[in-house]
Structure formats: structure tokens, C-alpha cells
Amino acid sequence: MRATSHSARGLALGPDGAREVARTLAEEVPIAITVNxxxxxxxMATPDDLEDFATGFALTEGLARPDQIERIEVIALDQGIEARLWVPDQIAAALGDRRRAMMGPVGCGLCGIDSLDQALRPLPELGAGVRFGSDEVxxxxxxxxxxxxxxxxxxxVHAAGFLHPGQAMAMAREDVGRHNALDKLIGALVRAGMDPARGAIVLTSRVSVEMVQKTVLAGCATLIAVSAPTAHALRLAEGAGLTLAAFARRGAVEIYAHPHRIQRRDTDVA
Incomplete structure (x- = not known):
């Protein structure tokens, strides 16, 4: 489709003077999600895995379930890329109040939402999920x-990965936007017939409200992140039954909600 990175040259200035440097920069292009x-x-997103992105975005934003998507077309245009979803007409007709035809910066996962009800939508309560050893987390x-x-x-760029208990990382997706990476991962899982309830989602970012929303709506019961949750993201995780593990780095992790899915070692501090 398009290159995901681009080589560029620059001038580095430091205590030892100036020197030329070469860097590889991540590409980002406008990606339009259309339904019928x-x-x-x-x-704005990284231009790869766009079928996964469109599927995951449709699921986590309530546009359409994967089984309602009849086909996906990815079309490169001069000004960007369109990921075109085709669904039954009655599904498309119900999307009027969720239309978000505006540019979304990569750092924002709620751009274009036009009501507080849509931003803080109710979440379903998660099922039992699976358990992990603390070492795995x-x-x-x-x-x-x-x-x-x-x-x-x-x-x-950020990444979102899917971890099976007792196994290695099963799948991951990358994007300049952390929300986009998560949508790509969720879309890839459902398109591959993998049940998000059978593992954990792992993030290279902080845990904001929309990252919890997307994880819960995908049906995954455990979320592991390298950085901190926001206070309201934690409240949502508690209410939905989501196990929330944060600051997973340098040999440690902090569990903030529903720790029953994580089996502690004998050496873990109570």
C-alpha cells in the first residue's frame, strides 16, 4: 500500500559539536473509515494492517460487529487512504448519530464524539476470562x-499485543497512534478467529478511558500496560470487571483492579 517509514537526514548539535545524522521516521497518513x-x-495512522484497523475500529466504536461486515476495501487516494466497510443497509442507517467525519489527531481516541453520553458509554460486564502467573504479567x-x-x-510508534497464558506473545500491531494500534490488534484477532477473552492485551502506552473501553468491548478481561492508568479509566475497569495491570516494566508490575486473574508467586509481597 504505502511505506510505513521514511529515511531523513538531520544535524545533531551537542557538547561535542555538530554532526550529520540519519533517522528513519514513521509515516502517518489520513485514513478515512467509511461505512457504505x-x-x-x-x-492519522500508520498505513499498514488497515483491514485489521477498520475491523477493530468498527467493533470498538460500535459501528458494526465483525460478522456484520460484508467486505472491506482499502483504496489509496492522492490525499490519503480510504478503508471502506460494507454492511447491511439497516446497520448503516443506524449510524447517523455516531458519524465522526473530522480529522482525528493520533493522540486522541475520542475525536469527533459529540455528546458526553457517547464519550462515557456504558460497558458490559466481562466474563471469567483466563488467569496468568505474575511472572507472565x-x-x-x-x-x-x-x-x-x-x-x-x-x-x-506504539504497539498493542495479545498474550496467551503459558505461551509467548501471539500477535501484535503497531501504529503512531496508541488507539489505532489497539484497534488494529483487535481487528486482527477477530479476523483470525482468535477469541480476545482467551488472553490479555498488552500496551506500550498509558491506560486512558478509551483504551479500557476498547479492551472491554473486545471481550478481553485483562489489560497490561507499561505506564499508568487515569483515575477514570480505573473506575471503568473496576465496574466492567477488567483486570488492570500497570507499570509493567523493569521486573515489576502494579495491579489496580480485579487481581484475581493473576496468580501470585510465593515470593510476591502481600
Whole structure:
């Protein structure tokens, strides 16, 4: 489709003087998500895995379930890329009040939402999910590092990965936007027939409200992140039954909600 990175040259200034440097920069392009020809959102995103992105975005934003998507077309245009979803007409007709035809910066997961009710939508209560050993949770973000080739080249993208208990990382997706990376991962899981309830989602970012919303709506009961949750994200996780693990790095992790899915070692502090 399009390159995900671009080489650029610059001038580095430091205590030892000036020197030329070469860097690989992550690409971001406007990606329009359309449903039956009507634009629902335009987000700046990394131009790969766009079928996954469209599927995951449709699921986590309530546009359409994966089984309601009849086909996906990814069309490159001069001004950007369109990810075109086709669904039954009655599904498309119900999207009027959720239309989000505006540019969304990569750092924002709620751009274009036009009511507080839509921003803080009620979440379903999660099922039992699966259990993890504390060692697995502590190591989760380190395992994800091996699935970040674009980050290794650019140092400018986030990743979201899927961890099975007792196994290695099963899948991951990258994007300049953390929300986009998560949508790509969720879309990839459902398109591959993998049940998000059978593992944990692992993030290279902080845990904001919309990251909890997307995880819960995907049906995954455990979320592991390298950074902190916001206060309201934690409240949502508690209410939905989501196990929330944060600060998973440097051999440690902090559990903030529903710790019953994480089996502690004998050496863990009570």
C-alpha cells in the first residue's frame, strides 16, 4: 500500500559539536473509515494492517460487529487512504448519530464524539476470562518488544499485543497512534478467529478511558500496560470487571483492579 517509514537526514548539535545524522521516521497518513460510502471517522495512522484497523475500529466504536461486515476495501487516494466497510443497509442507517467525519489527531481516541453520553458509554460486564502467573504479567511488555520492528526503526510508534497464558506473545500491531494500534490488534484477532477473552492485551502506552473501553468491548478481561492508568479509566475497569495491570516494566508490575486473574508467586509481597 504505502511505506510505513521514511529515511531523513538531520544535524545533531551537542557538547561535542555538530554532526550529520540519519533517522528513519514513521509515516502517518489520513485514513478515512467509511461505512457504505459514508465517512465515519478520519484518523492519522500508520498505513499498514488497515483491514485489521477498520475491523477493530468498527467493533470498538460500535459501528458494526465483525460478522456484520460484508467486505472491506482499502483504496489509496492522492490525499490519503480510504478503508471502506460494507454492511447491511439497516446497520448503516443506524449510524447517523455516531458519524465522526473530522480529522482525528493520533493522540486522541475520542475525536469527533459529540455528546458526553457517547464519550462515557456504558460497558458490559466481562466474563471469567483466563488467569496468568505474575511472572507472565511482569514479562509481558518485554515480550512485546520483540514484535515492534517499526518502533526499532523509528522510535515513534506504539504497539498493542495479545498474550496467551503459558505461551509467548501471539500477535501484535503497531501504529503512531496508541488507539489505532489497539484497534488494529483487535481487528486482527477477530479476523483470525482468535477469541480476545482467551488472553490479555498488552500496551506500550498509558491506560486512558478509551483504551479500557476498547479492551472491554473486545471481550478481553485483562489489560497490561507499561505506564499508568487515569483515575477514570480505573473506575471503568473496576465496574466492567477488567483486570488492570500497570507499570509493567523493569521486573515489576502494579495491579489496580480485579487481581484475581493473576496468580501470585510465593515470593510476591502481600
Amino acid at each position: 460510502g459514508s465517512t465515519q471517522a478520519v484518523m 511482569v514479562a509481558a511488555t518485554d515480550l512485546l518488544r520483540a514484535w515492534q520492528p517499526l518502533h526499532d526503526r523509528t522510535h515513534a
